[in-house]
Amino acid sequence: MNVPMLDLTEQYDALKSEIHNKLEEVMTSSQFILGPNVKILEQSLAAYSNAEDGIGVASGSDALHLSLLAAGVEEGDEVILPAFTFFATAGAVARIGAVPKFVDIEPEGYNIDPDEIEEVISVRTKAIIPVHLYGQTADMDSILKTASKYNIAVIEDAAQAIGAEYKGKKSGEFGDTCCFSFFPTKNLGAYGDAGMVVTNNDDLAEKIKVLRVHGSKPKYHHHVLGYNSRLDEIQAAVLNVKNKYLETWNDKRQEKAAIYDELLKEYNILEVIPPKVFGDRRHVFHQYTIRAEQRDDLQTYLKEQGVSSMIYYPIPLHLQPVFSDLGYEEGDLPVTEQACKEVLSLPMFPELTEEQQRYVIHQISNFYKNN
Structure with missing residues (x-):
């Protein structure tokens, strides 16, 4: 798939x-x-x-x-x-x-x-x-x-x-x-x-x-x-x-996010942390972004299985070459730098099917079982 x-x-x-x-x-x-x-x-x-x-x-x-x-x-x-x-x-x-x-x-x-x-x-x-x-x-x-x-x-x-x-x-x-x-x-x-x-x-x-x-x-x-x-x-x-369809699409994105959440629980993938939704906020899930151990290897494996994913963002802005004159060094913003090494955004759009989502999580589970 x-x-x-x-x-x-x-x-x-x-x-x-x-x-x-x-x-x-x-x-x-x-x-x-x-x-x-x-x-x-x-x-x-x-x-x-x-x-x-x-x-x-x-x-x-x-x-x-x-x-x-x-x-x-x-x-x-x-x-x-x-x-x-x-x-x-x-x-x-x-x-x-x-x-x-x-x-x-x-x-x-x-x-x-x-x-x-x-x-x-x-x-x-x-x-x-x-x-x-x-x-x-x-x-x-x-x-x-x-x-x-x-x-x-x-x-x-x-x-x-x-x-x-x-x-x-x-x-x-x-x-x-x-x-x-x-x-x-x-x-x-x-x-x-x-x-x-x-x-x-x-x-x-x-x-x-x-x-x-x-x-x-x-x-x-x-x-x-x-x-x-x-x-x-x-x-x-x-x-x-x-x-005219924005609210409907945002609602569907929330539904897809809830399905991902349930599938991660069902497969009990301990190496993955799902997105945190704060109780006082409405998250419209432009992206469904997980934290994953062995992130880069996982992304490579998913690509081999036909699953697209994206890293938003692999290099923090304070370490971008264009801003080198500002004097920031690695270690200055540790939480940001750690996130850049771990985040992975999974497929997310209103028309995404539950079958597709199950396939995505199934492949993530397979990766960790074999590594």
Whole structure:
């Protein structure tokens, strides 16, 4: 049996007629930039996140970058973030000329450890970026308390966590801004790059709207240096179709995660630790990520048996060559570094079958029985 990490074909087949109709409408209208589909998506996702404003941008990476700029982060400022995340989080900081200040994660949820944040705050600290990794939010109460104490902006990186909740509130309700990615693999994925910022801060919303159109307001009048970072009308049309199914798909991801949990118990695989779901949070399982002994050998074996898997992430950001000038060394962030050696994400998508999941866990069990 072959079990892919992600398979979008069944989803596309189910939505094909709806998507084609919407795309035909866009083509017929010939309105391709910041048109009605973008506006509809901005309004619907802002409302979904209990935010006042949604600003569609070209990617999740741009959402982070423009949020930092709108928050006043400048060259030489410091931004606190976890080292266990996708490169875009730190890249958005470094492109401004600001300094990423990497901190460790808490071991069970893989999100930034709130207790580590205050230790690295300095007079140059301008923002904190909590990343809601794998689909589960960070400990926002503790983070917001620290940010308020030092008057530091909070920018949520919810690229993997649209619809996730913390104490009954959705990602997007906590930070000064919240950034979503609609990369095709995400829980709500476009058919190319796309992103959005949601916020309850009118001033930040206005700044981001100006920054995404070359810093122009009114048109052809430029008071700030902006970017070309507009959410594409075609991608917005696709996302408006798919957005209607987001909650259903997130529920199915939770169901698949529960099945994996039960199968791991059934097979009694002691060498594997399943993901931790905190009782005060809704995990939307962008990834189902285990900790595994002999992780690399296990991944090789699974590939031989037709099972796809991914390591998110094999090298922590503080040890990436591009950040070598920051002076971090191996051992500086031990929890992060250990996670990079042990985590393995298993196939996860709403259309995944129980038969496929049983095959995955059966092969994991076979590996440990024979090693």
